[in-house]
Structure formats: C-alpha cells, structure tokens
Amino acid sequence: MARKSLVGEVADDLLDRIVGSEFPPGALVPGELELSAQHQVSRMTVREAMKTLEAQRILSVQRGRGTFVNPVEQWNSLDAVLRAASAAVGNDVAAVQLIELRRMLETGACALAAQRVTPEDLDRLRGCLDDMRANHERGGLDEFVAADLAFHDVILEASGNVFLTAVFQPLHRVLAARRAETSKVPEIQRHAIAMHERVLAALETADPRAAREAMDEHMTQTLEDLMTFIQHKAGL
Numbered sequence: 001m002a003r004k005s006l007v008g009e010v011a012d013d014l015l016d017r018i019v020g021s022e023f024p025p026g027a028l029v030p031g032e033l034e035l036s037a038q039h040q041v042s043r044m045t046v047r048e049a050m051k052t053l054e055a056q057r058i059l060s061v062q063r064g065r066g067t068f069v070n071p072v073e074q075w076n077s078l079d080a081v082l083r084a085a086s087a088a089v090g091n092d093v094a095a096v097q098l099i100e101l102r103r104m105l106e107t108g109a110c111a112l113a114a115q116r117v118t119p120e121d122l123d124r125l126r127g128c129l130d131d132m133r134a135n136h137e138r139g140g141l142d143e144f145v146a147a148d149l150a151f152h153d154v155i156l157e158a159s160g161n162v163f164l165t166a167v168f169q170p171l172h173r174v175l176a177a178r179r180a181e182t183s184k185v186p187e188i189q190r191h192a193i194a195m196h197e198r199v200l201a202a203l204e205t206a207d208p209r210a211a212r213e214a215m216d217e218h219m220t221q222t223l224e225d226l227m228t229f230i231q232h233k234a235g236l
Helices: 006-019 032-039 043-055 078-089 091-116 119-138 141-158 162-168 171-182 186-204 208-231
Strands: 059-062 066-069
Touching (some): 043 059, 091 162, 091 208, 141 162, 141 171, 186 208
Antiparallel strands (some): 059 066
C-alpha cells in the first residue's frame, strides 16, 4: 500500500481527533503554527491539509475568528461520515446502516436494470460471476472483492439512471473496505456467489419484480452474514 503524503497524514490525524471528539462540532481547531509544530511539518503542508478538510465541508473558515468543525450532517465525504458514525454508534451499527442504505438504492437499481439490461451487460455480469468463483477457489481475496464490486457496478450502469450511479459512486471506497473485511470468510464468499447467481437469473428474465426481490434477498443475506460471521464472532 502506498504511503500517505504528509498532507494526507496531517488531514487524517486531524479528522481522527475530530471524530474522537477532541474537537466536536462547533469547536475551534488549532492554527497552522500549532499544528505544524505538532506534526513537525511546514505551515504549507498544514494549510493544504486544512484545505482538504474544508473541501469536504468538515471544516469551515471564519475570517478573523479561525477554523471551526462543522456538524457531521454538513460533511460531503462519505468515508469521513462513516468514520464519525462508527465512532458514535459503533462499527456494528454503522455496518448495518450501510446495508440499509444499499438495500434502498440497489433494489431499485436492479428493478430498473431488468427493464434495460442488454445482452452485453448480461455477459459482463456472467464474467464477474466467473471471476468470483475462480478467485473463491484459489483464495484470491482482492480479486474476489473486485469482481463482486464490478458485478454491482454493471447493474447500476444497466439501470440507465445517471443519478443512481452518481449517488452510489462515493460508496465505492467504503464498500471496498467492508467487502475486504467480510469476504475473508469463505462461507460469506459462497453465499455471495449464490446470491449473485440469483440476481443474474432474475435479470435474465427481464422481470423487474423478480430482480428487485433477488437483490433484496441478497441484502438480507449480507445482513445475516454480518450478524453471524462478523459481529457474533467478535462477541458483539
């Protein structure tokens, strides 16, 4: 994994302190001089890190007063919001809420895709499934996760709704990290393959209701796997 830049390290550390309630919403964060001394970096590095968090609406600059933390509802970085939610309610609750969001978005996308899917889309879905099966057998976790995510991407594209694709795009980094965690469990991989097979079969019928139900079953299985293999194992 590539090493973070100094700007990224400073921004990430400050976000950790915000998420950890050292600087709650409305709080004034330290200035450039103080942060540069703490991190032993230049003021320019700190300034760029602050601009990064400002662009994500995590921070806001009030001229003549300083830089303040915005309420989480104003943040536009899904990754940052997930970190804040995980800290506030716990990783297990945040993971469940993420699946709830996916259920709302992806069942509708699948119903739309059933009406608009092309033979080429179906071939791509079959290819993703083949990759999932092959990497499940050979133990290629990263490749399995990539094929899993690609399967869902094809469905979003096949829905023909550009707004759905745009709304879902910020979820990718978060979903990749979550899939890498859950897909370490071979049984979860087997369930994922079976659920993807059902979704593909429903899309092949071009029946929106069947496609919606198949994706809903997939989300239910994902939630059950989370409860059984991840949270139960961790004693949550």
